[in-house]
Amino acid sequence: MSIGITSYGVYIPRYKIKVEEIARVWGDDPENIKSGLMVYEKSVPDIDEDTATIAVEAARNAVRRSNVDPKEIGAIYVGSESHPYAVKPTATMVAEAIGATPFLTSADFEFACKAGTAAIQACMGEVAAGLIKYGIAIGSDVSQAAPGDALEYTTAGGGAAYVIGKKDLIAEIEDTCSFTTDTPDFWRREGMSYPLHGGRFTGEPAYFKHIVSATKGLMIKVGAKPSDYDFVVFHQPNGKFPLRVAKTLGFTKEQIRPGLVVPMLGNTYSASSLIGLAAVFDGAEPGSRVLMTSFGSGAGSDSFSIVVKEKIDEMRDKAPTVQELLKGTKYLDYALYAKHKGMV
């Protein structure tokens, strides 16, 4: 029997800040930033929101969009690089808050921006082995950037949860392929508030090499070519990188556009490619074929070949879509943004 996605749920905080407002504070040219990054605004968590609360809301939306009894969930894994505790799992809070406790396994995953897709693979393995009926994989982050760092224009907050199982699939996962090397392109040391990165080193030897290799590896594995897919989703640290990697691999703008959420959302790190995939699911017809490849600094990529099933039409409207979650925005000025981020 095939393995796949039984449900998905997303959560995006309602506050945002525009690129113009951040550029005003640092004396940058906002038009340069916007055309360079293809990001126009980014989400900002509320004062009382963090990775755990976002993960809970995404997981609750995923449960809402399914007929799954939370007690049937055998595993919950939360991928993030901003877990609220260094020691004390986020996953137990999610498990308790969706009523899945106590007979399940859970853990927090960490692999920069691809911890959420690594969690999907872990759930797939346990479902395939018959150890669990359903597993929930979550990518959730309230990503951090040092004030004045180029990252500050993109680091956002958001989360996505995927219920992995064999029953009532809204999408089948045909196969997955990962590409991993030891590449120090971006890191945050224990106890440090903000990450450091290698500037341009995060591009060619990191993002592009890993995404291209994992995606090509997957297409060889399943015997597919770019034109066999209706949609493609890549990790979205900005708007330019995914468009460039799509072009390199032979995908078109039409294939990537429906899942490109970063221009009006920002980079939600562990949730980035997962929210992009959710945006595709929000509009995809049954039978559509989707390719998704994440990227996590450090570095690695997980690529998935997915086919949307008929069941999606029945379940889609039971929880908010990505576009609905992006509406009703309240814009913050930099001072309030700094308060929300705990910088003042």
Place this chain on the structure above:
Amino acid sequence: MAAPRFWRHIPARYNLIGTKCLTCGEYYFPPRTTCPACRRAGTIEECKFKGIGEVVTYTVIRSASDAFERQTPYVLAIVRLEEGPRLTTQIVCDPDEIEIGMKVCSVFRKITEESPEGVICYGTKFMPRGDLNE
């Protein structure tokens, strides 16, 4: 708040688990172990509230205790749950948005933390309905 004290209230705080008296049909939140109306004749069972309610009254806190100082100004309200009980809760909205009679639904938020090193207390707050497409 000490970790064990917070931990004891997790079911109520995370998922609005209260109680219902099967004898008279009255709902209780926070949970009660006996029904004050039926007393010995009452049969109490656990009940999960839907998390939908209405603002009965509210105040805006501008000068808070140390644990809530960073959140000011915030809205504190008495909400009547659809099932009947009233509870005191924060409403996640700007002070100029709040109205008596406003329909609200539950959300999962950080309530407070002991200190930067201490335990973080999570739980239920409410927000105006519609924001989550419900």
